[in-house]
Amino acid sequence: QVQLVESGGGLVQFGGSLRLSCAASGRIFRLASMAWYRQAPGKQRELVARVTSGGSTNYADSVKGRFTISRDNAKNTAYLQMSSLKPEDTGVYYCNAELGTLFYWGQGTQVTVSS
Numbered sequence: 001q002v003q004l005v006e007s008g009g010g011l012v013q014f015g016g017s018l019r020l021s022c023a024a025s026g027r028i029f030r031l032a033s034m035a036w037y038r039q040a041p042g043k044q045r046e047l048v049a050r051v052t053s054g055g056s057t058n059y060a061d062s063v064k065g066r067f068t069i070s071r072d073n074a075k076n077t078a079y080l081q082m083s084s085l086k087p088e089d090t091g092v093y094y095c096n097a098e099l100g101t102l103f104y105w106g107q108g109t110q111v112t113v114s115s
Contacts, residue, residue: 002026002104004095009109012085016113020080022095022106032099034071034078038111040091048093049080062088085113 008020020036035050049059049069057069068081078095090113095106 002028002032002097002099002102004097004104004106006093006095006106006109009093009111011112011114014086014113014115016085017081017083018085018111019082020093020095020109020111022078022080024076024078024095024097026076028099029076029097030073032097032104034069035096035098036069036078036080037094037096038089038091039094039108040088043091045094051078082111085111087113087115089113 003025005023006020008018012018031053033050033052036048037045038048039045047060048063049067051057051069051071066084071078092108093111094108097104
């Protein structure tokens with residue numbers, strides 16, 4: 001069982017930055033792929049970024065060059081550094097851990113970007 005707790009969301013102005021953190025419990029963190037998803041009001045949840053257990057990363061086209069996902073296996077924590085934020089980045093950001101067929105989700109953290 002893995003529990004995920006996100007933090008770092010908030011209100012930021014256009015062009016600003018935020019760093020989200022996802023603290024994971026459990027021993028399997030280093031084996032899991034970690035990802036950030038987001039869901040805007042009235043829209044489906046979408047993948048923002050993923051980092052595999054080996055450190056490979058991939059990003060949604062809309063955030064490439066602005067967001068950086070990383071992980072610290074010693075701290076059982078994944079991060080999402082967000083820069084040059086836009087109003088369209090607004091939404092609830094969810095941390096996800098994927099291990100084989102098992103998926104775990106955090107409770108989400110709100111990010112609001114004002115124009």
